[in-house]
Amino acid sequence: MRISRQNILRVVASAAIVITVAEAPAQKAEQPWWEMKITVDGRGEYETRLDARQARYSGSFAFTFVWSGILRKDDQDYLLVHNTCDLTAWRIEERGSADEALTTLTTADIGNKPELKMNYVLRKEDGLHIAFEVAGFDVPKLAGADAFLLVLPASAERGSSTGGRKYDLFVKSGSNKVIIDEDRLARGPVDKAFAWTWKNQGWVQKQDMNVFQSSSHEARVRVVVIPKGQ
Numbered sequence: 671m672r673i674s675r676q677n678i679l680r681v682v683a684s685a686a687i688v689i690t691v692a693e694a695p696a697q698k699a700e701q702p703w704w705e706m707k708i709t710v711d712g713r714g715e716y717e718t719r720l721d722a723r724q725a726r727y728s729g730s731f732a733f734t735f736v737w738s739g740i741l742r743k744d745d746q747d748y749l750l751v752h753n754t755c756d757l758t759a760w761r762i763e764e765r766g767s768a769d770e771a772l773t774t775l776t777t778a779d780i781g782n783k784p785e786l787k788m789n790y791v792l793r794k795e796d797g798l799h800i801a802f803e804v805a806g807f808d809v810p811k812l813a814g815a816d817a818f819l820l821v822l823p824a825s826a827e828r829g830s831s832t833g834g835r836k837y838d839l840f841v842k843s844g845s846n847k848v849i850i851d852e853d854r855l856a857r858g859p860v861d862k863a864f865a866w867t868w869k870n871q872g873w874v875q876k877q878d879m880n881v882f883q884s885s886s887h888e889a890r891v892r893v894v895v896i897p898k899g900q
Contacts, residue, residue, distance in 0.1 A: 701742060701743040701744060701745075702742075702743040702855075702856075702897070703740055703741065703742040703743065703898055704740070704741045704742075704855060704895045704896060704897050704898055705738070705740060705741075705895070705896045705898055706738065706739050706740065706741045706750075706893070706894070706895050706896075707736070707737070707738050707893075707894045708735075708736075708737045708738075708788065708800070708802070708891065708892070708893050708894075709734065709735070709736050709737075709891065709892045710734070710735040710737070710786060710802070710804065710823060710889070710890075710891050711732075711733070711734050711889070711890040711891075712731075712732070712733050712734075712784075712804060712822055712823045712887050712888065712889050712890075713730075713731065713732035713733075713887060713888055714730070714731060714732075714822075714868075714885070714886050714887025714888065715728065715729065715730045715731075715884075715885075715886055715887075716728065716729050716730075716731075716809050716810065716820055716883075716884060716885040716886075717729075717810075717882070717883070717884040717885075718810050718813045718816055718817070718818070718881060718882065718883055718884075719881070719882040720813075720816060720879065720881055720882075721879075721880070721882070723768065723879075724768070724769075725766070725767065725768035725769075725813075726766070726767050726768075727764065727765070727766040727767075727768075727810035727812045727813045728764070728765055728766075728810065729762060729763060729764035729765070729775075729809055729810055730762070730763055731761060731762040731763075731820075732759065732760075732761050732762075733757065733759060733760045733761070733784055733804075734757070734758045734759040734760075735755065735756070735757055735758070735784075735786040735804070736754075736755075736756050736758050737752075737754070737755045737756075737786060737788050737802075738753045738754045738755075739751050739752045739753040739754075739788070740753065741791060741895060746793070747793055748791045748793055748798060749791075750788065750789075750790055750791045752788065755786055755788065757783060757784070757786075760777065760783055760784070761777055762776075762777050762780050763775065763776055763777070764779075764780060764809070764810050764811060764812055766810065766812035766813070768812075773812055775811055775812065779811075780811055782807040784804050784805060784806055784807075784822055785804065785805040786802065786803075786804050786805075787802060787803050787804070787805060787828075788800075788802045789801040789802055789803070789827070789828060790827075792827060793852070796849060797849040797850055797851050797852050798849065798850040798852055799825070799826070799827045799847070799848065799849050800825055800827070800848040800849070800850070800893065801825055801827030801828045802824070802825050802827075802828060802848070803822075803823075803824035803825070803828040804822035804823050804824065805822065806819060806820035806821055806822040807819070807820060808820070816876060816881055818874075818883050818885075820885060821837065821868075821870070821885055822887065823846070823866075823868070823887060823889035823891075824837050824846065825846050825847070825848040825891075826838055826845070826846045826847040826848070827848075837868070840868050840869060840870040841866050841867070841868050842866075842867045842868060842869050843866060843867045844864070844865045844866030844867060845864070845866055846864070846866045846868075846889070847864075848864050848891055848893065850862065850893060850895060855895065855897065856897075858897065859894070859895065859896045859897065860893070860894070860895040861892070861893075861894050861895075862892070862893050863890070863891070863892050863893075864889075864890070864891040864892075864893075865888070865889065865890045865891070866888075866889055867886070867887070867888050867889075868886060868887050868888075868889065869884075869885070869886035869887075870884075870885055870886075871883065871884035871885070871886075
């Protein structure tokens with residue numbers, strides 16, 4: 671049977687296409703990812719009282735953090751990628767009375783600032799748990815050696831030992847479980863708010879006297895997640 675030159679070219683061309691497709695490396699599908707923005711608002715009060723010295727120091731504070739980053743699917747887990755974290759508002763004031771003298775400190779006088787630590791996202795059966803904590807510092811500044819660590823808001827994933835204490839045990843109302851419904855992520859943007867109050871107070875033995883310490887705060891958290899790659 672005679673095969674024309676035109677038919678040979680068609681066979682060769684078809685074979686080339688098959689080889690090219692077969693030899694092409696398999697491309698891994700891109701994992702879904704989302705833009706994430708988390709706002710953490712806190713406001714509260716603290717106090718130290720030294721009855722033996724007739725001294726009392728108290729303070730109040732308020733802050734707002736805005737964190738932004740990327741939530742990325744990683745097989746069965748999720749990765750949290752940091753972008754920015756800004757302390758957009760911060761105010762603290764302290765008052766003290768000792769030896770009949772009154773003293774007031776402002777934000778500039780105190781100098782210290784809180785720090786937001788956004789740790790990770792943990793996938794559980796009931797959703798994606800966001801783990802974060804706001805690190806504080808010793809207060810009241812006016813109390814000197816009788817100051818204590820100011821405990822600030824923490825989510826439940828980090829609250830078991832924040833500040834060396836069982837943070838979750840002192841949540842008085844609301845819940846510090848910051849959870850996103852995983853199924854919602856596939857259906858569109860997520861905008862969810864959380865709120866709770868926290869308080870811890872009591873007497874502490876220090877050398878030859880008892881010191882009263884009290885700390886409380888209200889926390890409000892807003893999580894916004896916007897799908898970008900599916």
